[in-house]
Amino acid sequence: MPILTRRAALAALAVPAAAQAQSADWPTRPIRIVVAWTPGGGVDVPIRLLLSKMQEVLGQPIVVENRGGASGSIGAAFVATQPADGYTILADAAAHVSNNSLMRLPFEYATAFVPITQVSVLPHILVVKPDFPARTLAELIALAKAQPGRLTYSSSGIAAGPHLASALLARQAGIEVVHVPYRGSAAAMADVLAGTVSFTFSTIPAASPLVLDGRLRALAVSTSTRLAAFPDVPTVAEQGFPGFELNEWVALWAPAGTPPAIVARLNQAATAALAEPAVQRRYAEIGILPVGGTAAQLADFATQQRARLTELIRAENIRLE
Numbered sequence: 001m002p003i004l005t006r007r008a009a010l011a012a013l014a015v016p017a018a019a020q021a022q023s024a025d026w027p028t029r030p031i032r033i034v035v036a037w038t039p040g041g042g043v044d045v046p047i048r049l050l051l052s053k054m055q056e057v058l059g060q061p062i063v064v065e066n067r068g069g070a071s072g073s074i075g076a077a078f079v080a081t082q083p084a085d086g087y088t089i090l091a092d093a094a095a096h097v098s099n100n101s102l103m104r105l106p107f108e109y110a111t112a113f114v115p116i117t118q119v120s121v122l123p124h125i126l127v128v129k130p131d132f133p134a135r136t137l138a139e140l141i142a143l144a145k146a147q148p149g150r151l152t153y154s155s156s157g158i159a160a161g162p163h164l165a166s167a168l169l170a171r172q173a174g175i176e177v178v179h180v181p182y183r184g185s186a187a188a189m190a191d192v193l194a195g196t197v198s199f200t201f202s203t204i205p206a207a208s209p210l211v212l213d214g215r216l217r218a219l220a221v222s223t224s225t226r227l228a229a230f231p232d233v234p235t236v237a238e239q240g241f242p243g244f245e246l247n248e249w250v251a252l253w254a255p256a257g258t259p260p261a262i263v264a265r266l267n268q269a270a271t272a273a274l275a276e277p278a279v280q281r282r283y284a285e286i287g288i289l290p291v292g293g294t295a296a297q298l299a300d301f302a303t304q305q306r307a308r309l310t311e312l313i314r315a316e317n318i319r320l321e
Helices: 003-025 044-048 051-058 070-080 137-146 161-173 185-193 204-212 260-274 277-286 295-315
Strands: 031-035 062-066 088-092 113-122 124-128 152-155 178-181 199-203 217-221 248-255 289-292
Touching (some): 031 070, 044 204, 113 260, 124 204, 152 185, 161 199, 161 295, 185 199, 199 204, 248 260, 260 277
Parallel strands (some): 031 062, 031 088, 152 199
């Protein structure tokens, strides 16, 4: 073998060895989780509840950085450009699997990231002000049919989970309602409280305190069965729409090329945090369903969700404005 070729071969062998050594030492400094949504919302809350145990398992501080906007694509675009060393990871919602069908982005979600684990499912709850004239889902639909195009609904962003849940309901109910997107769930909820918009499908963490305080009335949940946190709130499915189910979900992702050993450590830390009784109690109190599982399971789930949501977006001609 010529000297240059031999040296090139030895150099190529050295790269994986160096990566393995780096993975074995990881982490040696704080880790950053970029939440691609605004503070206090359905992605931010379940992630922050995991931090204490994850830090304990990994032996390093974890810092949360919120980079919301453009249905999560701003935060995702940032993480996609970061070194694949495990020190910057992404917490994202269901828009992770639908954004590429809505906008031109400098990256493809399916190839820019590797899965770590699915953290949780966040059921949606349809809420209105207490003085809103409809007290049930059937009454809301009847009101919308009597006033086509007059009722409005808010969401945390175009094609975010709350938007798609409302679009699916409108499609199945045969009603015409107007979508008003906001930059995050807090702003979307504020205008329901103010009466500026008629209703919203909110994630449970954002709506739960307001429902329990009587500042909002819940008409339905988006899961296939009722939630333990709101046993008296019927599902959409049981109110005349069999099979209706569209929930938000949260998952952790790393930049493509992150060493499998580091991904495995992150998965281990998140899974351990999800198994903590205190975390499970808090999740249950606010209506979050813990998931966990392997990176491969998240990969399969994301593939299925990408196909399903892309079909809904195309059928409803949902576009970014």
